[in-house]
Amino acid sequence: MMEMIRIVVLALASLSALSILASDYSYTFTTPQREMRYQSLMEELRCLVCQNQSLADSNAELAQDLRKKVYDMITTGNDDDQIMDFLTDRYGKFILYDPKLNYENAPLWLLPILMICIGVYVISRLAKQGERSEAVIPQSAQDDADALVKHLEERSKQL
Amino acid sequence: MKAQPIIPIAIFILLVALFGIGLTKDPRLIPSPLIGKPLPEFELSLLHHPEDIVEKHDLIGEYMLLNVWASWCVACAEEHSLIVDLAKQKIIKIVGINYKDKSADALRWLEEKGDPYDSTLVDFDGELGMDLGVYGVPETFLIDPKGQVLYKHVGPLTLEVIENNLLTFTRPEQ
Structure with a gap:
């Protein structure tokens, strides 16, 4: 029984290590508000390569590029709407996990x-x-x- | 009110039809918001002459295909012989965009497999790729003489796509 528990704990620990690997980018923000905005945007945006993952979860190269783009846009003072518009102009509303009410939907x-x-x-x-x-x-x-x-x-x- | 079994059965059949149609669609194909919009602005160097910078207005003026590719992309090799054949027919200008690639690898790749491109632009950091909404290479865009995006194909080209979706636009008067 102890052996079983040990295996399960080990498996879970290695899983969490994987998710740390996936977020191995270390962006620094001037204010905690900006960091919070960044984190919530990462959860709201979809990775287009691996469609069931958010940008925060994905390790795809495109997701890394998009994370960098969002980081750059936040640090240069763009608000959330500007960032969302930038991304939907290029990738369509599909990139939003929580699209707003519009005629199509x-x-x-x-x-x-x-x-x-x-x-x-x-x-x-x-x-x-x-x-x-x-x-x-x-x-x-x-x-x-x-x-x-x-x-x-x-x-x-x-x- | 007597129970009417026809209504639930009708709803059931309707739902089955709806989900059936849904199954035939490829969820990986994302409609591009770029169709009907002008090609984004860019300034990129040429793969073969890195000192030369090319801008959008240098390219537009006739129908052309923008083919986004990379030497590390397996599906690009798959479609490449079709592009080489198309280039030989000289129907349409084909411009390559070498996406997030090492130039040395890209040059070697073109030498091995043939170079069908009128010119190849180097998009090393994927900036134009992002402006074009590229999410999986290869992607091919059809651009009209005014610089508007008419069509986008994601994934390797096929003869069918070239005939039915890319070249039909270039001969609209027929």
Whole structure:
């Protein structure tokens, strides 16, 4: 058992060492705000070579170039919008992990809301149907129920 | 309201069709925002004459292909013989952009495999590559005489791409 734990810990440790390797660039920033902006941009931008990784995660050469470009743009005083515009002008909106609402992606954003509306409508229809069916209990069943209630009341009086 | 099984089945078929279409598309192909836009400005030296600087306006004025390649790129070797053949036909000007490469390696590569390029520009630090949105070499751009980007192909060229996507633009009157 101890042996198993040791192997797992070792495997995890080597994995984290790999991720340190991937971020082996040491950029220095004049203010902590700039560094934070840099880090959050790295998480929001997609590496185009390895599409399921952010720029922060990727070790591809293009990702290194783009990290350097973002670093240069931050240090020369560009704001986040200018950096995003620079990159989307060249690589398209695909580079953004969290694209803003626009005409192209509007269906994707609005479809869930539409689905909820349809769901609410269907459920309310079903609920109304339920109410209506409650109103039409056959007379014979109603009589049986009344008789049973009456019978039970008499029994309870006798006790 | 009676249950209508037709509606869920219709939605199901619609979704299957939608996902089916999605499967046939290549997720690695990213639409270029550069199509219909002017070619970015640049100043690069020539591979064969490093002391000569070439700018955008030196190149434009006729239809041309910009082929982004590197000697370290395996797929570039794959498409190269097609480009050599195309150059022999002298239909269109072909300009090479040697992307993030060592010039000595690039020169040797062209000597071995043939040099189809009217001129080859050296993009050593990948700056023009970034302005062109290059994310995987080889990439080929079709530029019109005014310097507008008409078409972009990512990956090795094929005869089909050359015939159907690159050369059709150069003979629009037919």
